[in-house]
Amino acid sequence: MNVHGWILVVACASLGGCGGGHAAPIANGPDRVLPAANPLAVQRMLEGVSLAKDPRSQTRAMDRLREALAVDPNLWEARFDLGILQANQGDLANAEAQLRAAFKIAPSREEVSVALAEVQRRRGLNKDAALGLEDFVKVHPHALEARTLLVSALRDSGQSERAIQQAREVLARKPGDSAALAELALCHLGKGERDTAQLLVKQALEANAKSALAHRVEGLILLNGGDDASAFRAFSKAALEDPRDITSRLNMGAVLLRAGAYSKAVEQYRSALIAAPDESFARIGLAAALRGEAEGKNGKLIDEARLLLEKVLESDPHNVSGNFNLGLLYADSLRKPGEARAYFERFLEDAPKDHPSRAEAAQQLASAKVTPDVGDKAAGTKK
Numbered sequence: 573m574n575v576h577g578w579i580l581v582v583a584c585a586s587l588g589g590c591g592g593g594h595a596a597p598i599a600n601g602p603d604r605v606l607p608a609a610n611p612l613a614v615q616r617m618l619e620g621v622s623l624a625k626d627p628r629s630q631t632r633a634m635d636r637l638r639e640a641l642a643v644d645p646n647l648w649e650a651r652f653d654l655g656i657l658q659a660n661q662g663d664l665a666n667a668e669a670q671l672r673a674a675f676k677i678a679p680s681r682e683e684v685s686v687a688l689a690e691v692q693r694r695r696g697l698n699k700d701a702a703l704g705l706e707d708f709v710k711v712h713p714h715a716l717e718a719r720t721l722l723v724s725a726l727r728d729s730g731q732s733e734r735a736i737q738q739a740r741e742v743l744a745r746k747p748g749d750s751a752a753l754a755e756l757a758l759c760h761l762g763k764g765e766r767d768t769a770q771l772l773v774k775q776a777l778e779a780n781a782k783s784a785l786a787h788r789v790e791g792l793i794l795l796n797g798g799d800d801a802s803a804f805r806a807f808s809k810a811a812l813e814d815p816r817d818i819t820s821r822l823n824m825g826a827v828l829l830r831a832g833a834y835s836k837a838v839e840q841y842r843s844a845l846i847a848a849p850d851e852s853f854a855r856i857g858l859a860a861a862l863r864g865e866a867e868g869k870n871g872k873l874i875d876e877a878r879l880l881l882e883k884v885l886e887s888d889p890h891n892v893s894g895n896f897n898l899g900l901l902y903a904d905s906l907r908k909p910g911e912a913r914a915y916f917e918r919f920l921e922d923a924p925k926d927h928p929s930r931a932e933a934a935q936q937l938a939s940a941k942v943t944p945d946v947g948d949k950a951a952g953t954k955k
Contacts, residue, residue, distance in 0.1 A: 613644035648677040662850035698729035750780035784814035834864035
């Protein structure tokens with residue numbers, strides 16, 4: 573697998589930017605002049621933020637934020653927080669729309685620019701994320717969080733040299749920055765320069781031994797070298813350093829999947845879904861682990877896997893991994909090639925040209941052109 577396939581993007585971790593009014597921008601540069609925030613809208617927004625602290629009250633929290641926006645559409649903080657909640661629920665399209673609206677109102681807020689780019693990256697729109705972040709750092713050259721995320725977006729959109737340039741810009745402004753060093757290590761790993769990547773991640777860990785990101789990158793480098801056991805230990809360290817960040821747990825699950833340890837992979841992905849119930853990467857990983865554990869003998873596990881993947885595509889119909897995995901499930905586990913065709917077709921339409929699974933999808937699609945099994949729905953049916 574291409575190394576970038578192991579880099580699992582995590583949703584924005586928490587609400588923020590809710591000061592109860594139209595606060596001044598963090599970065600330099602003026603936002604457009606706004607009237608004073610409506611007090612009732614602020615009250616509803618704060619009620620929403622309070623409700624959002626309880627995982628059982630997410631729907632009510634979003635309702636309060638919508639009420640705030642009905643009163644004051646210019647309350648960018650409410651749009652920002654609503655977008656974050658929607659992203660955490662897996663509703664990425666609507667999250668992107670809210671964050672775009674927040675950015676239009678408050679274009680100098682770094683947290684809005686970063687959150688918008690994170691959602692775009694989760695949707696696979698790394699080039700869009702990179703373009704937006706590049707525009708932002710041109711106006712706000714000292715916005716280091718945005719510039720560090722720009723490194724990731726450029727790297728994942730295949731622009732390695734530009735990613736390296738941006739990482740060096742961060743290090744020029746903040747020498748020894750652990751996150752920038754770790755991102756730079758990934759850039760060099762993507763170019764096949766493993767020794768350079770190892771040196772950079774060593775520097776990142778020396779700068780911050782508790783950096784979850786640096787430990788994750790160390791794991792990816794070890795994984796690239798075929799040392800799955802050491803990679804798993806590095807991901808475990810990352811999870812210990814930052815229990816709120818499920819990325820390392822997802823990577824641990826990926827290692828277990830690769831090793832064929834399906835039952836243990838199921839445990840990892842279920843654990844991740846407890847922390848983030850709507851995380852699409854965890855759902856896709858759990859579905860793959862359930863397919864492996866079932867081994868064609870347990871229909872209940874296959875049904876659960878199918879429902880997980882359908883839920884992913886319900887929120888994001890163009891999710892590349894979701895379409896590929898659901899296609900495999902129909903083709904291999906359920907023996908319904910007619911049902912599989914639509915998913916492989918959509919995968920090939922949306923996947924990058926260098927995606928490592930394109931050849932397999934094309935082969936599966938060619939096999940799926942045979943007459944559908946009895947009981948299949950018409951080929952190409954959208955789920």
